[in-house]
Amino acid sequence: MASKTLALISLILTCCVLFYAFLWINLLENLKSFSLGFKDVVRAEFLWREIHQHIDDRAPINQSVITSALNFSSLGDTIDAKNLTIEREDKITPIPILYKTNFTKLPVWDFEDVYLQDHDARKPICSDSKSIHNTKDPKFKEAFLPNIQLWLYRGLLNITEWNRLAHFNNPFGFMEYKYDEIRATVDLIPKPKFLKLLPVPESAKDGCIRCAVVGLSGILNNSKMGKEIDSHDYVFRVNGALTQGYEEDVGNKTSVYVHTAFSLYSSLHKFKKVDHQRLLQNENTKHVMIPEGLRDFEWLQGLLQRKEATGHFKGVRPLELFKGHFNESRFYVLHPDFLRYIRYRFMLSEQTQRKVWALYRPTNGAFALFLALHTCDIVDVYGYITEDHKKYSNYYYEKLKSRVIFYINHDYGLEIKTWKNLHDAGILKLYQGKGDLNNTKT
Template sequence: MHKLLCFATKRTRCLTLSVSLIICLFIFSQPSIQRHIFGVCACGQCVADIFYDAWFRMHYDPNIELLLTKKNSILSDALYRWWQKLQYKSRVNYKAVSEMLFGIFPNEEDYSDAGPGRCRTCAVVGNSGNLNGSHYGVLIDAHDLVIRINKGPTEGFERDVGLKTTHRMIYPESAVDMDNSTYLVLIPFKTLDLQWLISVFTTKHIDRTYIPVKPTIKANRNKVMVLHPSFLKYVQEHWLQKHGRYPSTGFITLIFALHICDQVSVFGFGADKDGNWHHYFEHKKHPRNAGNHGGSYEYLIALKLHEKQGIRLYKGW
């Protein structure tokens, strides 16, 4: 009887140990769960540190799809209808386009390595005129990832905006050449944007959307990523509460950085010190931010994130 009891006890311990091991393996394979449990990264001050904050939790969804892949490319009817209303309605077969897309470009779920051992610092570099005279260049280049937006140049502006570019967020109407080491991150506002991306690296026949666009650009086809339409909807509805027709590329980039980085520094957002909205590489100035985007509301959210220590916002003055 004693031997049977010992055997039963050992069996129970082994079973408990096995279950515990399985649970641990599952936790360590899920970045979103890691962040909720550990609440830290290796940086010291981390984005994950503000998960306790009710305002942040109301806006931030750790499980949102960031990048479009073959695995998650099937869109719900509601998402597809929302996405198609953003810029340009098309009768193109989305399914056929997406299948062609993943026959050309990488089909990987990048940046899923969040955890207490990682410290990834990111600089999101907007195009505001408040960068002029800022001398932020060295500080920007010190980050692990430097994410630039649309056509924002570095040549001739190195002292204020830096030299380094690891990622560039674009759409067809804002496309520029980039070097072989830079990730091209497409923000797809319509199916035609996906077709344009395919065309750029193949037939080069698409030279117009609703305006003329570049039929080809210099870029590394092995470093192409496409944001998921659900991520755009999430930014518009969770973060911006539907202010503006759709979010700006700058604000989309900021929220993207919150999901892939442990520390986020933001440069070149908002108006200049005189209240004008303009690009650091242009002389034309506007007294207010106009267009399809809720620029003022976006900036208020950026200020709130700075206040909560989710980002560090550099104002340029």
């Protein structure tokens, strides 16, 4: 009798153990479905409670409290974009708004160097490339992430991602913005039909993509580099990309046009809408937008909803500027992670340690150049600032020479050094004027 009782008890205990094991396994699987993991959610919730009373009153924040409360370092330096489709919005809420005035210098979080990754990114096959993909330079090799997420589009912004990106000032994140407003706009951005910005040309038997990146510097005045620029497979241009009347010096081809909403709009008016209308109506041109600030999202909402924009561009209908030639398959928006990656790993300026830290960002030209480096195998750069910039006018299209003005929102000295370092490392070829023997085509 006793033995039967013991056997029954053993059976019951065994069933209980199996039942709880089953529950535990299912619990672990459910936790894995959180895009950043349960542990990070717990840390995040602790952070929000810890700083909420400070944020509401815009009071100074003890950053050591924040960084100790939220530590994403266990994530490594990547987040897979494919894992962002599952989220638990019923368990997570947007963090209280962080304000730039809370910080006397650039706040550096434990997850500062964590970026969304695109594991479907292009894998170069060009054997002749000495670009950043194949560089032997230890500094640039360590900084380069071949799978960095380039594009922002619907499905890539949920509450968890918002709570990460809301720690970074624009254009590197969404500090001071409201979740519902930005999410509504991002959900309008279609996923690019072609995630790889530029295909390998059929004529490229070696599989290499050869690109020219053209800036606006007066160094191109009377340079006669137009034919050489147009000989590349693709040509990147930025901002006031005026070519009409300057073809001999800067070429005529435009494959990728990089801009913000403001730079596009102001250039259209500055140049009487003539040359830029050709850019907007050219079916061979792809447009890449830098989401510089809130006005860019207002512009995007108007463009993608085919209506009048709000806020800064109130009264403007962005779609009408394209005169019926807007094509979503040729329109891209850069992801804040890509922009922050450029700032943090390649162009971290000393200006970020000053009270004006929030004003600083790399120029549109800098973002365009690094986009080309991540897209092309061979990159030649023209019309970018050089050490002897005082010899040249500010812009190549100016009739009267004007000096280059170093505005506080950019670190031109850092850009001069960066372009030269990339040139010396053999990652790109920088046009440095007629007297530079290194600029001779081989």
